[in-house]
Amino acid sequence: MRYPRRIGQLAAAALLVATSLTACGGDDGGTAGAPKAPADIPELTKEPLTLSFIWFDWPPAKALEAFANAEYTKERSNVTVKVNVVPNANWHDAMFTQFAARKTDFDIPILDSQHIGEAVTNGNILDITDFVKKNIDVNAYNPYLLAAYGQFPQAETGQRDENASLYGLPLLGDTWTMIYRKDLIGETPPATWDEMIAAAQKCQTENPGVSGLAFHQANGSDAAAVTYNTVNGVYGGNLWDSKARKIEGVINDAAGQEAMDVLVNKMKPLTAAGSGNWFIDEVNAAVAQGKACIAFNWIAASGGLLDPEQSTLGKTREEILQKLGFATLPKQKTDLVPLGGMGMHVSAYSSPEKQAEALNFMKWFEQADIQKKWAAAGGVPARTDALSSPEFLNAGPFNKVYADSVSRMRDMWNVPEYARLIDIENTNVNAALNGAKDPKTALNDIAKEQQAVLDSAGKKGGGGL
Structure with a gap:
């Protein structure tokens, strides 16, 4: 699909330029060629669109697809969300093989926290720092969770470097x-x-x-x-x-x-x-x-x-x-x-309208009320208010375990x-x-x-x- 020419042409061009930086090996200040996402979400298409994720095959993947198609479509009725799954052992290679070809059939890769450095260094995902500053309340999160699922270079465990760039946002917390x-x-x-x-x-x-x-x-x-x-x-x-x-x-x-x-x-x-x-x-x-x-x-x-x-x-x-x-x-x-869990990111090789949709989905997903609904649907949120909410704590006997464990986490x-x-x-x-x-x-x-x-x-x- 394409942007409506008269409305979205400039925004589409901006994302195309960003994507071309990756293909040419452009540099965003020392972390290889990660292209920058715009601070403002470009005009969204009104045409039917499938927003594709890639994850490994386990219950949260099925829960995410069901949740997104039940809730996100209330806001974006023309969008279908598809969560493509692969065996866990193939998860990394399924993503990075496509990244290496600079062409992906997914728009939102769900990366393990330790995959971020490889994806950033190779210019595979968008730098969403400016987007986050404009659209996301970073104070709503435990600083380390925000850092673990999106920041590169990584801070010391339990800390976040506010000057470091962000390349993703939390999707699922875990321990x-x-x-x-x-x-x-x-x-x-x-x-x-x-x-x-x-x-x-x-x-x-x-x-x-x-x-x-x-x-x-x-x-x-x-x-x-x-x-x-x-x-x-x-x-x-x-x-x-x-x-x-x-x-x-x-x-x-x-x-x-x-x-x-x-x-x-x-x-x-x-x-x-x-x-x-x-x-x-x-x-x-x-x-x-x-x-x-x-x-x-x-x-x-x-x-x-x-x-x-x-x-x-x-x-x-x-x-x-x-x-x-x-x-x-x-x-x-x-x-x-x-520390377990994963963040969601935007493929540098997706089409401009799908990159815009991915950013819009991320903004929608990180809202307080949506995070609580995600918790009730079986997800593990990262927002502090959602972690302490009845929707999360009452959804499963192990959820309080996660809430009590956040301050104790150590990553690799x-x-x-x-x-x-x-x-x-x-x-x-x-x-x-x-x-x-x-x-x-x-x-x-x-x-x-x-x-x-x-x-x-x-x-x-x-x-x-």
Whole structure:
């Protein structure tokens, strides 16, 4: 579709110029060729238009499509929203293969927080800094959530650099919740990680056929790496020194080694046989089938656990909740939890009218009342007022867990080399969990190989920090 010539021609031309900067490798001040979106939303087309997202295949993707087509169309009746999904393991490549071709069949890519650096450096998404200043109340968000889902270069965890550019806005917040069998380990969840391991051991011993723990171990996406990083955090470790771009000697220091020992030698023995490739769906299945005492999973993926058609724990939601409890992660030396969730961005290669529609959708989506409706529909909002709203807190027993976890979150490295770093860590943590590598060797290999990636990028002038 095209803009109506007399009304939208200038706005369309502005976006076309911005997009052409990317194709020509233009520069917006040092972060490669990310083209700038206009501060004001261009005139929107009145012709039928399909606004396409790309995400991985999980319940929030289906919820987003249903929600947008029910609510956004009240404002834009000519627009249909389509959320295209791919397997989680293919998510990154499905987007960046098209980015590399400088032609996308999606208008709004949903990027993991760590994908932003790669997309910005390659000029794949629009710089929406001016748009945000004009249209979004940035004070409505926890500063770190706004930074995590859109800012590049990234600030230190828990901080936002108001002078840094924004390339996206929050779509879905997330973190891990601890899921525990109240009928097997008691109503009160373990308070520390060590207590959790002890409770899982006792539960496994007393309940043959039920494993003490269920958690992500797969060598795909960020599964095994997030598990290790979570344990690393609660035992006082660090993934890297971001200012010095140093990984070797940091992730594999004494705290890092203790965390790997806990994961491989204390937690892994409490998991089910054959669980070495488990991720989101497998953990949920173990919980729903009553085969795990304690499990860890992303909050946004936990809704199905309350569905009687998917569970053997009860014939109603209420019966299931008599057996299942949801709690924030136990503390140990620190109280850190993993930051999950994703932001939405605008493809630099979409047509001008679709880029305009994407900006309008983002402005609409981030409104307070829409965020509360999104929460009621099963989404995890990022706005502070929506997080504390009855619509969110009453929508699921795990939602308060997220609200209570926001101040505890820690993210990974937000650099263009993220995809290579995560692959190194996934491969080695998975190998340690499955007995293919000694835990200490695996962690030292992670440190050495990741450091080589950062050093190589630094020599090329890359890195983004």
